[in-house]
Amino acid sequence: MPKGLSWPPAILPSTINATPPTPSTSPVASTAIGNQNHVLLVRLAQELGADVSKINTAVFGGASESTVALLGNNIDFSISGGETFAGYQKSGELKCVAVSGEGRLGGELADVPTLKELGVALSYSPTRGVIAPGGLSTEQIAFWDKTLKSMSESAAWKQAAEKAYWRVDYKDSKAATEANAKDRDELRAVYSTLGIIKK
Template structure:
């Protein structure tokens, strides 16, 4: 196997096992700061560097646009051989490829999956002083006048936050297409829209909203888990407890480019397997309210194949599939 022709981290060249990594590494969160991808990327970088599992500096880059679709196109084409650029992603890597509106031509098969790391859930959130006290209150208001309620999320129409937000409405007998949805680039921007009175309700990651719950700025009406969560959201009912027969799991994982060298792939596979067992990583999970769910590359790829079928089924039911 040929070695690197250059030590430039952005050269896109592959590396041999003996010299990888030769230079700094980037983990991309394809969204703005403050959302689940951003926090996951920063937790990986921090843990790898703090534990000295990886001694080369790891920097996190935010590359927002299209709910992750803009950078996905770059990752699948321009960075296809770049061993020094990785990406954090979650169900939108499937959804953006499977949906009809704003479809991305690139999906998980245009990457090299490395590992699933965490499991999270969706949350339906309003401001603390909102007139909607329960999920049923909100759904009744939407049913009465869909256009009077603005639902916001940190992903594009037909993508993850949108699906989390309209899933309860769909199960409640509301045409999901009638729900007024406004998209932002990342959960942080969606929360800002809610707090700035530019949205009546947001759909977001349960873990990222806990800080705002603790500060007293927002109220979570329901979460998409099968059982109640812990911590700040312990008293929040599930969709099912709220009378809506639905669940939605937000997994998060890390991906290499499709033509990542075997040397870099094996290096990261080994490091990630060790990382998830460290006390430093467990502290990051606890701090962010995430549940650990590690799958190695092979198991993660199989899981992605299974989840892709679930997403297609959901989009088909919502008449949003390509």
């Protein structure tokens, strides 16, 4: 958020902020319709009691474009990965108001509270994964489970994750399949609300 605004923004009326929404003057950024940042916006709005259909979502081509819009006070609110905002949080040019995951992040974002700390009963952490073609043998799956686990434990990967403000939470093929099934159900509900898919 631009540093002069307060949390939560007026587009998300709730028990935390009872101000009526002003969607025409309070745009919120997304880098794509239906991506992980947009999904978090919808879930946050629902949790705070806002009418999702009334939110004025400005779609940008990437996080850098939406950040420029934030810095220029052309939008009031944006959701993105921690790496996008860390430098601006340090300089004071932007105000990071919340982390959506279970715990706080480190580095320049160490003082940013989680949504739960702010009284919002929501935790959301999109995942990154590797998807292989169907029909892999048991041996092939075991190979990739071992290889990717080893990679996730390497110093190079941990260093890259720290720089990008990622949490390393390796899941093997079985655990990842189970997690993806849960994510699929949640995404289907959000996409139905947005009208991207039919209910």
